[in-house]
Amino acid sequence: MKIISLNMYGGIVFEPLMQFIEKHSDADVFCLQEAIFAKEEGIPLESNGARTNLVQEIAKRLPDHDFKFAPMQDGFDTVEAGELPIAFGLVTFWKKSMNVESKQDFFVYKDLNTLKGQDYSTLGSNAVIVTFDVNGEKLSILNTHGMSEPADKLDSPAR
Numbered sequence: 001m002k003i004i005s006l007n008m009y010g011g012i013v014f015e016p017l018m019q020f021i022e023k024h025s026d027a028d029v030f031c032l033q034e035a036i037f038a039k040e041e042g043i044p045l046e047s048n049g050a051r052t053n054l055v056q057e058i059a060k061r062l063p064d065h066d067f068k069f070a071p072m073q074d075g076f077d078t079v080e081a082g083e084l085p086i087a088f089g090l091v092t093f094w095k096k097s098m099n100v101e102s103k104q105d106f107f108v109y110k111d112l113n114t115l116k117g118q119d120y121s122t123l124g125s126n127a128v129i130v131t132f133d134v135n136g137e138k139l140s141i142l143n144t145h146g147m148s149e150p151a152d153k154l155d156s157p158a159r
Contacts, residue, residue, distance in 0.1 A: 001134070003141065005031040010078035010088070011051030021061050029130075030065070030093040031143035032058070034078060037069050039085040048079040052086045058093065065093040070105035070128045072145075073115050081115055092128045092143045099133040109147055121147070 004027045011017055021030075038053040045052055055069055071087035078088065094100065110124035127144035 001029070001139075002027040003029045003031065005033075005143065007033045007145070008035060008054065010034050010036050010049075011054040011057070012049045012078065014051050014057075018057065018061060021058055025062055025064075028095050028098065029141055030058075030062070030091075031128075031141065032091045032093070033143070033145040035069065035089055035091040036077060037071065037087045037089070037091070039087060043084055043086070047077040047082065047084055047086070050077040050079070052077065052084060055091050058091070062093055064096055066096050066100075067091050067093040068103045068105065068128055068130060070126050071112060072124050072126050074113055076115060076123075080118055090126060090128050090143050090145060092130055092141070094130060094132070094141075101131045101133050101138060103128070103130045105129070108144060123147075 004024055008017055035055050036050055036052055037055040043052055069091045071089040073088045075081045076088040105126055105128045107124050107126045112124055114122050114124045116122040125147050127142055129140055129142045131138055131140040
């Protein structure tokens with residue numbers, strides 16, 4: 001089984017990211033962090049350099065895959081919270097031919113929409129778990145994004 005885990009940084013480096021996704025479209029599972037999902041059509045394609053419809057752009061390039069998006073923060077674009085109808089979080093894609101037993105998400109730190117200003121230590125952190133039946137055996141794949149604060153990446157009580 002081929003599994004790819006990648007922090008997409010909101011698609012700020014969009015074209016190379018899309019080339020990477022297309023090149024590796026044979027992967028069985030993609031665990032992607034810092035994903036942005038457009039909740040409506042017709043909104044600006046970018047906000048602070050991030051791609052507001054990133055999940056949808058990837059879905060177009062992976063037509064043989066299904067996905068589960070799990071939001072961490074509404075209106076957030078990797079820099080700040082705003083008024084756009086977007087959500088920031090995690091997305092896991094898997095081949096449609098795979099036998100999915102369950103898919104769920106939950107928070108491991110704080111909760112949905114807890115970001116205060118630009119204090120990223122207040123941003124909730126979640127996880128997506130997809131469980132597959134692989135030849136009669138259960139295989140669970142967990143996708144999560146660690147807490148980025150403090151910015152020096154050193155340990156802290158919250159981490």
